[in-house]
Each structure stands twice: as C-alpha cells, then as structure tokens.
Amino acid sequence: MCSRHSWHTGLDQCPRGEGITVRRTPGPALLTAAACTAALMTTVSCGGPARGDRPPSAPTGVTAQAGSATSVHVMWNQADDDSGVIAYEVYRGTTKVKEVPGEQHMVDITGLKPSVGYAFAVRARDADGNTGPLSKKVPVTTPAAVEEDREPPTRPRQVRGQVAGGRAVSLSWSRATDDRGVASYDIYQGTSKIHSTRGRETSALITGLRPGTTYAFTVRARDAADNTSPVSRTVRLTTAAGGEDGRGTAPTGFRATTHREDGAYYIDLSWTPPRTGGAVTEYRIHLDGRLATTLVWGGAAPQDKAEHSFFVTRESGVSYRVRIRARLPDGTWGGFSTERTVTTGADGQPRER
Known part of the structure; x- marks a missing residue:
C-alpha cells in the first residue's frame, strides 16, 4: 500500500524512491474538479484560506552538524509564505533556543554538552503573525570533550x-x-x-x-x-551581471533511461546532487520543457547519488526530453542539468542534447 502522498495521471502507483513525496503539475485538460480535491496535498490550490491567513511552510533541508564538543551549527532552506517570513524559531527537542531574522537561514547553538545526542527543528513566522509547522527533527551528537586542547588547527590553504x-x-x-x-x-x-x-x-x-x-x-x-x-x-x-545562468548549481552526472513494468513505462533517473554544504531535499523534473513533477525527500536526502523512477505512459515509441534542477538553500532554484532524450520501448542509450 502506498504510504506517501502522491498524485498521478493514468496510474495510481507510488514512484520509486524511499521517503519521497511527489507533486505533479498537470496540464489544464487534466485538472478536473475531482482532481482538484485530490490534489489539495500537492502544489495545486483549490480555494482555502485568503491571502495572509496561510501559515508559512515548514522549512526543508534542515541540517545540524557539530561545530565543536559544545556547539552545533543548524542550517535550513527558506520557507514559503504569501506575506513574507520575518523570523525563524529554532528548537532543541521541544524547547525554543534561538530566534533569528527571516533573511537568516543558519545559526550556531552553543552551551551544549559533549558526547550528547540532540534533535533540532525549525519553524517560520510571517509578517501576519502566523507560525508554520515545525520542520522534521534532525539528530546530531556532539563529539567528546578534549581536555587541555589549546592547539588550534592550521590555516586552510589553497582557497x-x-x-x-x-x-x-x-x-x-x-x-x-x-x-x-x-x-x-x-x-x-x-x-x-x-x-x-x-x-x-x-x-x-x-x-x-x-x-x-x-x-x-x-x-x-x-x-x-x-x-x-x-x-x-x-x-x-x-557574481555574473544580469540574468541567472545557473552555472555550478546544477545536478551533475544526470542519466535517464526507461523500463516497462506491469504494462506501463517508467523513466528512471540518476544524478549527483549539487554540493551546497547542506542537504538538497527538493528537485523539479521537467519533461519536454514543462514542469512535470516535484520531488521532496522526507527522510535523509542522498548526497552522493540520487535516484528516482516515475510513470509516464503505457505506449511504446514515445520520446521525452527530461532534465532536473535542485532547490538551493536560499530557496531559489539552481541551474538545469544536462537534458536527456529517452524513448519508451526503444533499445540503445538515451541521447544527449
């Protein structure tokens, strides 16, 4: 049984990729009243609270890493809100330990104990006073204390x-x-x-x-x-002047193939996430130049190699152009990966464009 929130056209099946939430953006002809009701948990809006009444979204991409035996560095992605996020609240367990301005997406939590496990979460507050839900809790363990260590590290070189x-x-x-x-x-x-x-x-x-x-x-x-x-x-x-070209922010090593299962064709993707210094938890997949699916990792997001498979059609001989982009820690979308072309039921390697 599918336990993740998803919505698909044609087949009611879960995409492959553990802990992934999929949000599909359908074309106008596919969006019926029934589909709108079913898609409330996705990117489709079907009425609801007026502008200014919606709370901010839960911050994604939350990471917590020990900076020392007594401190932890917490980072997160920008939350979405219709009236603007003015502050982020950082929690250690159930205790609020820090509040920072809305333009800040990181903070050092100090005064911790060595060799102790902690869990941190973040939530956003907007200009209308609405407080969003807490992010997922991220565990971290501080290293052991080092007695009488007064020797600093050497200077980082070749910067x-x-x-x-x-x-x-x-x-x-x-x-x-x-x-x-x-x-x-x-x-x-x-x-x-x-x-x-x-x-x-x-x-x-x-x-x-x-x-x-x-x-x-x-x-x-x-x-x-x-x-x-x-x-x-x-x-x-x-930085480059003018428009954003996305160089250096795109996923690399992007590959796309197809396979057939139970009479249906799937596109199988693999890529290396961009190195942001934190976790990249959200991606957009574009088919034939249009947004098709948004992936959100609910668990630990992969940092070395990511994979995902999703249904596209029951027909053979159908070609698709596919590319992917990542959501960066500041909330913006990075550059597109290399575009690949795949054909359902076709032999041979996908073509690169």
Missing part, C-alpha cells in the same frame, strides 16, 4: 573560488590539520560568518548573492575544543 552564475559562488580549500582532528570549517563573507561545513568537507556552494556584486570570502578551521585556525587568504569574486 579557490568560482562564480556559479549571478547568485552563487563555489569555494574549495585544502584540508587543515589538527592534533585532535578538524570538526568543521567556517566560511566568512567579510567579517560575518555565513556558512559552515563538516570537518571532512573541503568545498561549499554559497547562494543567495546579488548579481554583478563583488564579495570577499575567507575560511577558518575549528576543532572539537572550539579552537579556531588563523584565517585563510581572502578570495574575491564578482
């Missing part, structure tokens, strides 16, 4: 940057060293900390920037005792 369109840049650096191990890397824009990654990560995608603007970035390493390294060299990057 490089590349512009990824008008609203994003990618950064990379070589690993820092520490006598007890690096717990995390902190990324600064000017003097403000704007991002944090796990100690085993040496790259990050910074989104939510302005086109045609010059930014200065630096990186610092942190160990479990909260010792921080000297600051890295400064990398200055100017």
